[in-house]
Amino acid sequence: MVRELITVEGVDRSFGPTDVLQDINLIVNDGDRIGIVGHNGAGKTTLLNTISEQEQDVGDIDFAPGIRIAYLTQIRDIESDSTIEEELGRKGRQFQELEDEIASIEAQMIDPAFYEGDWEPVMERYSELQQTLASSGGGNVAGIAKGILERLGLDKHPMEMPVAQLSGGEKAKLALARQLVGLSGIDVMFLDEPTNHLDIQTTEWLEVFLKEFKGAQLIVSHDRYFLDQVCNRIVEVDNLRAWPWKGNYSQFIVQKVASEQALNERIGNLEKKIQSTTGAIQQMKRANKYDKSISAKHKMITRMQQELKALKSRVPKKRKPLVLTLDAIDKASMDVLELVDATKTFEGLERPVLDNQTLEVRKGDRIGIVGGNGQGKTTLLKIINKELKLDSGKIDVSPGTVIGYFHQDHATLDFELNPVEQIQKLRPDYQYG
Secondary structure (H helix, E strand, O other): OOOEEEEEEEEEEEEOOEEEEEEEEEEEEOOOEEEEEOOOOOOHHHHHHHHHHOOOOEEEEEEOOOOOEEEEOOOOOOOOOOEHHHHHHOOOHHHHHHHHHHHHHHHHHHOHHHHHOOOHHHHHHHHHHHHHHHHOOOOOHHHHHHHHHHHOOOOOOOOOOEHHHOOHHHHHHHHHHHHOOOHHHOOEEEEEOOOOOOOHHHHHHHHHHHHHOOOEEEEEOOOHHHHHHHOOEEEEEEOOEEEEEEOOHHHHHHHHHHHHHHHHHHHHHHHHHHHHHHHHHHHHHHOOOOOHHHHHHHHHHHHHHHHHHHHHHOOOOOOOOOOOOOOOOOOOOOEEEEEEEEEEOOOOOOOOOEEEEEEEEEOOOOOOOOOOOOOOHHHHHHHHOOOOOOOEEEEEEOOOOOOOOOOOOOOOOOOOOOHHHHHHHHOOOOOOO
């Protein structure tokens, strides 16, 4: 029989006056790999946090007795002022419950009155917790994480290298390696955008790892191929609700299209039936046929209108499409920029990130920059944007060229501002109504 690990019933969650989740119902069984999908801001991360922390406003979230969870957050839990070795030694969420219970028992052991009661079962539990912590790698997090780093291709850096010098993708690998330690005893793993900033090879490695993981998983992701490879269930967060579907992402899309088509047909048929019944009543009234059948038809219309309202509430809201226009400046020259024999090195790395690189960019080019994490993709963009200087070689930017830059880590944003204030700061020349 399949074991129920987490049960969510009638859960609501709001922040101040803003409702984020309403009437959420979900059962997580052993072996489930649930992909959580939805548009940005729909409440996917809030759903993960609400379930994992059991912080609902209304409803019930019940964990099976003794289950252990792990959580890989969307915002990587990285301390940039630490070294790689120091970061690897930090323990992830998967050890939190164990260490909290161990600390609680140790606090009791200090009190002499503890030994006057029935202390032996508590000490047996203490021994059991210590053994679980040891067997799951809690005493050697750094050593086990180093082994994972080797499989992720990040072992080329010295352990004393500052985390701040890593690329965005390498930081994601580092956080991933630390979070994946000690999962042998984990029952449920929460992953929020686990493939963000990962290169193709690492994403493929993670797919295999998750498919071999024995516990349940709840995965927030916008990576359709990743969801297809890993998930056996989908939950769509939309219009404050969580809608469950069987299968992977592609199967979910097929089911959703068929379901919406059937729903629209039911709505259309019901509207026609209401219209025809209303017309029949009007004809009977014109013919002065007032009998019990008119009353019955009025009641029928009331029931159909109630059903119609319920059906229409299930119709997904149509979101306004994003209209984004990027207008290039009127520039006569076809030349944009040129790199000649460009070389860039970083302290602590065995090889240059750029080594005598030559590149020409002309008007109309659309160039994709690909490669593994840490190969220098972002470094190249920062050099072009004059955030970094070359060690040797030169970069020529054609006169009149204006460069726009969308940062990987949203470096241009001030997180103390609300969205309107942020745009006003970036573009004070705009008129705001």
